[in-house]
Amino acid sequence: MKPSKDLSERALGWLLLAPVGILLALIVIYPVGQLIYSSFFTIRLTEPWLGTPFVGLENYAKAWEDERFWGALQNTILYIAITVPGSLAVGLGLAMLANLPFKRKWPVRLALLLPWALPLVFAGLIFRWFFDFKLGFVNDFITRFGFDPVPWLTNPTMAKIAICITIIWKSSSFMALVLLAGLQSIPKSLYEAAEVDGASKWVQFKEITLPMLVPAIFVALIFRTITAIQTFDIPYAMTGGGPGDSTETLAMYIHKNTLDFLDFGYGSALATIMFVVSIVATSGYLRYTQRSAGRD
Amino acid sequence: MKLKKLALAATLASFIVGTTAAWSQTTLRIFTGGQQRPDVMRKIADEYEKRTPGVKIAVEVGGATSEAQQQYLNTVLTSKDSALDVVLIDVIRPAQWAAAGWAEPLDAYLGADKAKVMSQYMKAYADANTVNGKVISLPYFADSQFLYYRKDLLAKYKRPVPKTWDELMETSQIIMAGEKNPNLRGFETAGAPIEGTVCTFLVPLWGEGGDMLKNGKLNLDTPEARQPFQLLGRLKQAGVMSPNVGEIVTDRIRINFQAGNLIFAQTWGYVWNRSQNDADSKVKGNVGVAVLPASKTGKSATCIGGWQLAVSAFSKNKAEAVKFVRYLSSPEVSKMQAIAASHLPVFPSVYKDKEVVAANPWFEFAGPIVETARSRPVTPRYQEVSDAIRSNMNAYLSGTKTTDVALGDMKKRLEPVFK
Numbered sequence: 001m002k003p004s005k006d007l008s009e010r011a012l013g014w015l016l017l018a019p020v021g022i023l024l025a026l027i028v029i030y031p032v033g034q035l036i037y038s039s040f041f042t043i044r045l046t047e048p049w050l051g052t053p054f055v056g057l058e059n060y061a062k063a064w065e066d067e068r069f070w071g072a073l074q075n076t077i078l079y080i081a082i083t084v085p086g087s088l089a090v091g092l093g094l095a096m097l098a099n100l101p102f103k104r105k106w107p108v109r110l111a112l113l114l115p116w117a118l119p120l121v122f123a124g125l126i127f128r129w130f131f132d133f134k135l136g137f138v139n140d141f142i143t144r145f146g147f148d149p150v151p152w153l154t155n156p157t158m159a160k161i162a163i164c165i166t167i168i169w170k171s172s173s174f175m176a177l178v179l180l181a182g183l184q185s186i187p188k189s190l191y192e193a194a195e196v197d198g199a200s201k202w203v204q205f206k207e208i209t210l211p212m213l214v215p216a217i218f219v220a221l222i223f224r225t226i227t228a229i230q231t232f233d234i235p236y237a238m239t240g241g242g243p244g245d246s247t248e249t250l251a252m253y254i255h256k257n258t259l260d261f262l263d264f265g266y267g268s269a270l271a272t273i274m275f276v277v278s279i280v281a282t283s284g285y286l287r288y289t290q291r292s293a294g295r296d
Numbered sequence: 297m298k299l300k301k302l303a304l305a306a307t308l309a310s311f312i313v314g315t316t317a318a319w320s321q322t323t324l325r326i327f328t329g330g331q332q333r334p335d336v337m338r339k340i341a342d343e344y345e346k347r348t349p350g351v352k353i354a355v356e357v358g359g360a361t362s363e364a365q366q367q368y369l370n371t372v373l374t375s376k377d378s379a380l381d382v383v384l385i386d387v388i389r390p391a392q393w394a395a396a397g398w399a400e401p402l403d404a405y406l407g408a409d410k411a412k413v414m415s416q417y418m419k420a421y422a423d424a425n426t427v428n429g430k431v432i433s434l435p436y437f438a439d440s441q442f443l444y445y446r447k448d449l450l451a452k453y454k455r456p457v458p459k460t461w462d463e464l465m466e467t468s469q470i471i472m473a474g475e476k477n478p479n480l481r482g483f484e485t486a487g488a489p490i491e492g493t494v495c496t497f498l499v500p501l502w503g504e505g506g507d508m509l510k511n512g513k514l515n516l517d518t519p520e521a522r523q524p525f526q527l528l529g530r531l532k533q534a535g536v537m538s539p540n541v542g543e544i545v546t547d548r549i550r551i552n553f554q555a556g557n558l559i560f561a562q563t564w565g566y567v568w569n570r571s572q573n574d575a576d577s578k579v580k581g582n583v584g585v586a587v588l589p590a591s592k593t594g595k596s597a598t599c600i601g602g603w604q605l606a607v608s609a610f611s612k613n614k615a616e617a618v619k620f621v622r623y624l625s626s627p628e629v630s631k632m633q634a635i636a637a638s639h640l641p642v643f644p645s646v647y648k649d650k651e652v653v654a655a656n657p658w659f660e661f662a663g664p665i666v667e668t669a670r671s672r673p674v675t676p677r678y679q680e681v682s683d684a685i686r687s688n689m690n691a692y693l694s695g696t697k698t699t700d701v702a703l704g705d706m707k708k709r710l711e712p713v714f715k
Contacts, residue, residue, distance in 0.1 A: 045374060045396050046676040133540030134479075154542030154694040242489040243542050244691025244702075259370050260363070260679050262396070 032275065038268035045262035052265075059269035068245055069270065072253040078160065079167065079235075079249065080228040086168040087224060088217070091175025096209075098176065099183045112180070116173040124237025127166040128153065131238070153239050156246035163235050163247055170234065171227065175220045182216025183209070222285045229278050250274050322616050323352045326382040327369070330360040331547060332603055333566070333637040340632060344623055351616060360547060362386045362491040366679070373398045373610070381611040382621055384436060386491070387424050387602045388672050388682070394427040395676035399606040402431040405618045416627075418667055421642045425604055432606060434625035437639035439601030440669035441495055441588060442662070444553060444561040444571075448582040449475070461500070461527055461589045464560055468536040471559050482536035484549050485528075485562040487693040492546045493686040494672055495599035499562065500524040502597035503590050508673055514714045516707050523591065525692055525699040532693065542694035554579060562588060564601055568656060569638030585658040587665060600669035602642070634659070640666055677713045684709035 039059055041052050063069045098108045115123070130137050131152035139149040152162045186209065194204045232251035235241065241248035241256075248256075254274065258267030326341070328334050334357045341353035358365040366389065372380060373396070385393060393399040406413050410431065414422045421435040443464075445457060449471050458464035468482025486492030501508065506520025515521075531537040538544075550567045552558050556578040561567070571583050590596040605621045607614055623629065627646055633639035634652045640662060641647055647663040656662075673681055684706050692702040 046392060046679070048395060048397065133543060134538070151540055151542070151694070154540055156694075156696050240489050242687065242690045243694030243696045244489075244687050246691070246696060256683070259367050260683070261677070262370060262374070262679070 035268050035275070036272050038264060039272045041265050043264040043268075045264065055265070059266045060273075062266060063269055063273065068248070069250075069253060071245055072248045072250045075160075075246075075248060076229065076231060076250045079164065079231050080225060082164045083167040083171065083231075084221065084224050084228050086164065087171040087175050088221065090168055090172040091220070092179055092213075094172060094176035095179035095183055098180050112173050112176050114173070115170055116177065118170070120170065120233035121237045123166060123170045124234040127162065127169075127234070128238045131162045154243050156243055159239050159243065159247045163238055166234050166238065167228075167231065171224060175224060178220040178223075179213060179216050182213045186212045218285060218288075222282055225281055225285070226278060229274065229281060250277075321350050321352065322613050323354055324381045324613055324617055324620055325354045325356055325379060326384070326620070327356045327358055327365075327380050328384040329358050329362070329365045329603075331566070332384055333633075333639070336633060336637045336639075339636065340624065340629055343632075344620060348619075351620070353620070356380070361545060362388075363679075363682070373608070376610045378608070378610045378612050380608050381613050381617040382624075383606050383608055384603045385433060385606050387439075387600060387604060388491070388674075388678055390425055390432040390604060390606070391427050391674050392676045392678055393606055394430065394432045398609055399432045400609045400611065400614055400618075402434065402607065402618060402621075405615075406431060417642050418644055418663075420600055420667060420669065420671075421602065421604075424600070424602075424671065433604035434621055435642040436603045436605050436624055437630065437633050438642045438666050439565050439603075439640055440598045440662075440666045441499065441562055441564060441601070442598070442658075442665070443586045443588045444558075444563060444567060445584045445586060446556075446559050446579065446582055447584045449559055450584070457584065457586045458560070458589050460592055461503075461531075462592065464589050465531060465534060465536055468559055469534065472536070479557045481538045481552075481558055483531055483560045483562070484537060484541065484544060484552060484558050486544055486546050486549065487541035487690060488543050488545045489683075489686045489690040490545050491682055491686065493689050494682050495601075496528070496562070497524045497685050497689045498599055498670075498672060499588060499597055500527045500591070502670055503588070503594045505594045508710075509714065512714065514707065514710050516703065516710070521703060522699055524689070525702060527591075528693060529699070542690055553583075565638055565640045565662070567638075568658065569636075572638075585662070587661075598665060598669045600666070600671050602640070675713065680713050681710060684713075 040054060040056060042050055042055050042058075043052050044050055094112060098112055102108055129135065131139075133139060133149060133151050133154070136152070138152065143149055150158055152158045190208050190212075191204060194208060199207070230251050231249045232255065235247050235249055236252055236255075239247045241252055245253075250270065251274065254267050254270045257263045257270060261267075326337070328337050334355055338355050341355055345351060345353055358368055366386070369380075369383060369385075390399070394401075403410055414426070414431065417425075417435055418438065421438060425431060425433045425435055443457075450457065450467070453467070453471050453474060455467045455470065456463075458467055464483060472480055472482055485496045487496060498508070500523050501520055504520040504523040506518050506523065507515060509515055528537065528541075532539065532541060546563065549558070549561050549563045550570055553561045553563070553567065554571050554574060554577045568583065568585060571577050571579055572581075587596045588598050605624055607617045607621055611617050625642070627641075627643045630639075630641040630643050630646045631649055631652055634641050634646060634649075635655045638656050640659070641652070644663060646652055647659050653659055672678070675681060688697065688702040688706040688709075691697040691705075692699065697705070
């Protein structure tokens with residue numbers, strides 16, 4: 001136990017924290033509070049004569065009965081379930097590859113960085129052309145081998161596959177960057193000792209690389225999961241949610257309700273639900289990491 | 297002494313005049329879509345700048361589709377941003393703009409001239425721009441959907457321009473079988489989840505004698521409401537329509553038609569000019585434009601389109617903006633657009649103008665078609681209506697919903713709007 005600091009020092013501490021605190025309050029806490037507050041009102045810009053009456057949980061009740069909301073939630077969960085492990089696996093492979101002792105490191109690093117640096121919506125547009133039925137590279141490729149062209153973006157299953165491929169391509173490089181940093185912090189001596197003991201490459205990977213990489217994997221997973229919950233740009237650019245609403249995500253449906261239908265009350269309720277889902281998902285990870293940190 | 301005073305006064309006067317001239321320099325910002333020929337808008341704006349000293353026009357170009365533009369405008373206007381002075385809006389939007397209070401009503405500016413000004417336009421456009429008796433916007437150009445066809449291919453196979461959808465299907469199959477070109481399809485219309493797909497649904501519905509609303513109530517429990525699905529389903533199944541119709545957006549139809557990959561297309565007026573003048577057009581001189589086919593029992597119907605000029609309620613230069621809008625919505629500009637972009641005029645008189653007809657021979661019969669073209673449902677909640685129609689039509693065309701499911705889901709989403 002340290003002796004308690006004198007008051008002036010503590011006051012100084014608060015004073016130094018204040019700017020950050022105010023900034024956070026302004027750009028995080030206030031909008032989130034405003035969002036939750038709006039979700040209890042009817043705010044429809046298309047019908048201003050309705051006013052903005054307090055409706056309690058009506059917007060949430062509407063979501064409960066809204067099939068399209070459940071569909072969008074289901075799609076979002078599907079994208080998380082596929083693209084988070086998918087990009088982890090691909091990203092780990094890329095990181096191992098980039099960690100090999102290349103003579104020139106920068107071309108490898110650059111190749112890793114490029115997809116990450118590309119704006120999401122550009123990635124979506126590029127892959128939309130890739131998967132285009134008539135003009136796309138993918139169909140051109142498979143028809144050269146005598147297969148029939150696939151209606152990638154107008155078939156719900158195919159469209160989901162195409163979107164997942166794009167998301168994994170786009171997000172793997174970020175995973176790889178984080179994991180590469182983790183790989184480089186593993187002491188070489190561990191591998192040398194394993195060599196001496198006659199451990200195979202696979203055993204080295206399983207017993208040294210993976211356990212040492214766990215903290216980096218967790219960091220990567222948290223960031224990736226949060227962005228996966230918010231998936232918007234890529235399906236928006238590739239299919240616009242179609243065919244029908246079969247590839248629509250929660251973020252897209254929120255955007256549709258607010259910026260398209262101008263129904264800010266209902267949109268806020270949906271956004272609040274998404275916020276809660278994000279909090280639950282990340283706190284799950286955080287608790288797990290804290291527990292494993294406590295074990296050390 | 298007197299002279300000196302005079303010189304001083306003169307200098308002072310010229311200084312004041314000079315600064316007021318600099319002060320009175322106004323820049324008006326007009327927003328237009330990428331598909332509404334911003335290049336032509338720029339030329340018209342240049343002409344206006346020449347005539348109106350002290351006014352500069354900045355043309356801001358938005359997204360390629362009507363809904364992409366409106367989504368952007370929604371963010372600008374809900375935040376009451378004064379950046380835009382004049383906005384080009386789709387014919388379906390005045391009701392929404394009036395309800396949201398985004399458009400400056402023009403009645404006060406038109407004053408005693410209101411009735412006279414509005415009576416010059418084709419009636420459909422005078423109506424479309426008036427909401428609850430208030431003039432919300434003024435028409436920039438008219439539009440409706442037509443049947444584009446390949447004159448050369450019809451002549452080669454000695455087929456007439458189809459009057460019914462059955463004829464269109466039969467002719468398509470004959471030509472496709474004869475040409476043996478795997479890239480050639482018979483017919484195309486918008487099928488992606490975009491605004492144009494609403495017309496893909498409404499045209500066959502109207503053609504069969506049906507309508508979406510009856511006395512303001514939803515009216516889709518009729519046999520006619522099944523017609524759009526049955527017709528387009530048949531065309532797709534027969535291979536007349538491409539299997540990827542679910543990803544076809546408006547301008548893609550023009551691209552495919554211009555590349556020589558379509559015999560027939562259901563699309564808007566602008567395609568004529570592009571198919572005749574674009575360097576990459578393979579169908580120059582071989583394009584015909586006609587009325588859309590009818591069903592066996594019904595009458596041909598078409599969707600009204602066109603773009604309107606609204607003055608933003610948040611503009612800081614409303615008076616100047618209204619003057620500019622009055623210029624853009626004049627017979628003179630209507631004629632400039634007709635020649636430069638095959639934009640259909642909003643004044644009956646311009647259709648008969650010699651130079652206009654020389655550039656667009658089909659305008660002679662287009663006028664009456666535009667006059668009888670029908671409006672998509674008018675409601676401030678139009679975006680929800682549009683979304684219900686286009687997403688279910690898109691699901692049906694992509695083969696993921698049957699007629700019953702698509703129509704049922706469409707009704708379920710439309711009911712709360714028209715309750």
